[in-house]
Amino acid sequence: MARYTGPKTRISRKFGEPIFGPDKTLSKKNYPPGQHGNNRHKKTSEYGIQLREKQKAKYTYGVLERQFRLLFEKAQRAKGITGEILLQLLETRLDNVVYRLGMAPTRAAARQLVSHRHITVDGSVVNIPSYQVKAGQVIGVREKDKSMAVIADALNGYNHSKYPWMEWDKSSLSGKFLHQPERADIPESIKEQLIVELYSK
Missing domain, CATH: 3.10.290.10 (RNA-binding S4 domain)
Structure with missing residues (x-):
């Protein structure tokens, strides 16, 4: 199956976090990649923010779009808070x-x-x-x-x-x-509620 095999630092800079592990380059260039990375002031839409959070979760755990969708649907069917259950499924x-x-x-x-x-x-x-x-x-x-x-x-x-x-x-x-890990114990800085809102549209 196709996995992201491109430059990991580029993705980490996009999200402003070392999502693939410690990254020396990120500490030096803590702004988005690209020609205008340091001068971007464009306001991101609500949808854009939600999509970005989903992409961050996918890259962090190395899951493809279809797999991620299936995990979300499984989390939706389970009893409890959907976002938390989604992260627990990724953690397990x-x-x-x-x-x-x-x-x-x-x-x-x-x-x-x-x-x-x-x-x-x-x-x-x-x-x-x-x-x-x-x-x-x-x-x-x-x-x-x-x-x-x-x-x-x-x-x-x-x-x-x-x-x-x-x-x-x-x-x-x-x-x-x-x-199962408690949400408070999972160290990833993922705002899972934004992912739930994205899929609930």
Whole structure:
């Protein structure tokens, strides 16, 4: 499936946030890209603001338009606050959980680990990045891949206490998904209500 493979800094500058991870260029050029990036004063419409928030969420979690729409529809059908449930569904994607557990430095790298069959769920290999992880499931590294440099480098010095909805076991290189994250615990600065308003039109 087609994924965004262009310049990541350009997208981060568009939103004014390091949505793909730490970005040195963004701190130097904290204005939109393009010839007139530093001199734009055009007022954005309400629709434009809502669309921008949806695009930010899609780029952040590496989800395509159709996948994102399906997740939104699933969130709408569930009981509770649609925007919060949407973010929870994005957070419980296997590629995102692998990233949050520190097994990969970025979500794109986590997606690659999953696709290349390096990750297990409850002991069985799962190679679907969009797989929805459930409470109580254990996500680990396949036995013969535990010495992979990319995983070892990512885990080196990683703070596993950042996300209270997950528990890390250093000895087995695995993490347990304890429960759905609360909205207050999700660090992404996404205004999910704007996305709900956009789709409700």
